[in-house]
Amino acid sequence: DAGxxxxxxxxxxxxxxxxxxxxxxxxxxxxLFWYRQTMMRGLELLIYFNNNVPxxxxxxxxxxxxxxxxxxxxxxxxxxxxxxRDSAVYFCASSLRDEDTQYFxxxxxxxxx
Amino acid sequence: xxxxxxxxxxMSVQEAETVTLSCTYDTSESDYYLFWYKxxxxxxxxxxxxxxxxxxxxxxxxxxxxxxxxxxKSFSLKISDSQLGDxxxxxxxxxxxxTGTASKLTFGTGTRLQVTL
Numbered sequence: 001d002a003g004x005x006x007x008x009x010x011x012x013x014x015x016x017x018x019x020x021x022x023x024x025x026x027x028x029x030x031x032l033f034w035y036r037q038t039m040m041r042g043l044e045l046l047i048y049f050n051n052n053v054p055x056x057x058x059x060x061x062x063x064x065x066x067x068x069x070x071x072x073x074x075x076x077x078x079x080x081x082x083x084x085r086d087s088a089v090y091f092c093a094s095s096l097r098d099e100d101t102q103y104f105x106x107x108x109x110x111x112x113x
Numbered sequence: 114x115x116x117x118x119x120x121x122x123x124m125s126v127q128e129a130e131t132v133t134l135s136c137t138y139d140t141s142e143s144d145y146y147l148f149w150y151k152x153x154x155x156x157x158x159x160x161x162x163x164x165x166x167x168x169x170x171x172x173x174x175x176x177x178x179x180x181x182x183x184x185x186k187s188f189s190l191k192i193s194d195s196q197l198g199d200x201x202x203x204x205x206x207x208x209x210x211x212t213g214t215a216s217k218l219t220f221g222t223g224t225r226l227q228v229t230l
Contacts, residue, residue: 059217
């Protein structure tokens with residue numbers, strides 16, 4: 001199994017630009033999670049999906065952030081417009097069922113200049 | 114809301130020795146899961162071990178074991194025969210077992226483990 005795949009691994013952009021992060025969960029997993037890791041706030045959940053449907057987006061910081069899951073094998077997290085305070089590592093994780101272990105992707109390090 | 118506390122920002126251990134990382138949590142729930150994740154410099158989050166709260170037996174995975182004290186809300190990780198590859202940031206995490214209420218993982222602030230020769 002390839003595990004959770006994220007792209008790109010690194011993204012450097014300028015303030016005001018649109019950023020799209022991508023995730024492919026483990027095949028067959030029904031749950032997909034987006035986390036953000038910063039020095040100040042640690043690891044925090046942004047949003048999660050069950051069977052492609054967003055269930056809890058209360059962690060999304062503001063309207064500049066949006067996430068979609070058009071099918072079971074692909075999800076995107078978009079930031080528009082990006083700001084320097086969005087600089088962080090963004091992780092995607094997936095699990096087979098709600099109670100199962102979440103497996104993380106390698107993360108995307110985002111730097112907004 | 115649940116909270117997870119890791120009171121040791123940094124720990125150091127000599128190769129082949131044993132080290133214990135501490136974690137405490139606060140919850141009013143009776144059924145939940147606890148995890149230890151490892152984050153090496155590659156920043157990949159790797160599951161080390163998982164414990165179900167309803168199980169009294171402590172989980173073990175090769176050189177990694179936990180001491181789960183439910184009444185004390187304590188969940189420490191013991192690494193035996195430490196290896197250089199164990200050097201990483203270790204995160205303790207909590208997850209509710211109640212479906213639909215909180216599928217999210219609540220993480221502690223992490224403990225950075227150094228392994229010396």
